[in-house]
Amino acid sequence: MEGLLAFWSESGIANFTVGQIFMMGVGCLLLFLAIAKGFEPLLLLPIGFGAILANIPNAGFTDEGGLLYFAYHVGIETGIFPLLIFMGVGALTDFGALIANPKMLLLGAAAQFGIFATLLGAIGLNLIPGFEFSMQDAAAIAIIGGADGPTAIFLASKLAPDLLGAIAVAAYSYMALVPLIQPPIMKLLTTESERQIKMEQLREVSKKEKIIFPLMVLGLTILFLPAATPLVGMFCLGNLMRESGVVDRLSSTAQNELINIVTIFLGLAVGSKLSADKFLQVETLGILVLGAVAFGIGTATGVLMAKLMSKLSGGKINPLLGAAGVSAVPMAARVVNKVGLESNNQNFLLMHAMGPNVAGVLGSAVAAGVLLAVLG
């Protein structure tokens, strides 16, 4: 009998708290979104499962010595996982479209306004009782507007580790929701005739240009913004491995095996931050709302900047391209292509949108560097 009682007192049923059950529900919701809806499955699936594991009573996954504890401690607290992912993204990115049309960098810059506007918004939320965001917290939340998962996790792990779970979940969910969030904003800010603008074919880009580009980006970052060099440096390393053509094995590892392995552990470790005591707070709600606002503002300023450039260039630039200035590669570019096709079924904007899209990755890394330099 005593044995049975001991067994019962160790069982999950006897130890569940309401919060844990709720957070398991959140984990299941993420799994549902990943599996049934296909939203960012590569990340939401491990994050959702991590959330379930982290909330099992008496399993000790997140206690010192547990698997998720170490995954978080080794990979995220140190910032290593997001940086390895960034190297893989660099190896996956073709800068050809941007090199052919450097002006697109301005769109990638304009879309970062979402980040800085949200910084203001997060501090403004402090006016409501119950919210107490420090400037560091606000910056970590604001970076959600950059629509770049690894950058958001990197910055949050440096500035506001307590909010990391909510920020990572918000960043990846909104990236998955790009096809729903962006089109209404894009259509609101452009006219039918603007959406129909066709763009000239991009020029060819030489191999030398592609090899020099990552080195040049790194050089400028070293000179002006050393705080961004962890992100930009790893990104450029991945890209140089890709473009140099002499280390195909390394490049293929970075963009396949390595990024996949890191994604599994990154997802689990982020999920482990979805424990009831950390996540079920009023701040989380604020973060989710602010993240959506950040995203919307970034899209809007990108489109407005593209409109301005379109006017100045005499109607050679389709303003829809501005929406691709938030990073979210390649989702945002695909959305631009889709909305463009709705207005003119002969107008393929995908290649043109890849320019501002990869510019957005650089822009959000630079913005993260600025925030780190000012607040870190």
Place this chain on the structure above:
Amino acid sequence: MEAISEQLTDALGIMILGMCLVFVFLSVLILAMKLVAKKYAPEPQEKKRNIALQPTASKPTVSPLMAAVIASAIHQHRQKA
């Protein structure tokens, strides 16, 4: 309350500074890219095509005499068969 308005001013400052820095950084990058493009950009496609076409058009590799010889050789060959 005062603390919040102070924070708001700080945030506004960071916003302006941040946007300026992002724009300046990426603008410098644009300039640098244009410089690199000047030196290393490949020739536009049309020019290349012209260069490739010209030699075949202006320099016939088979002389008229040779062409006549070949033509008659083919003619003879066909008659044999």
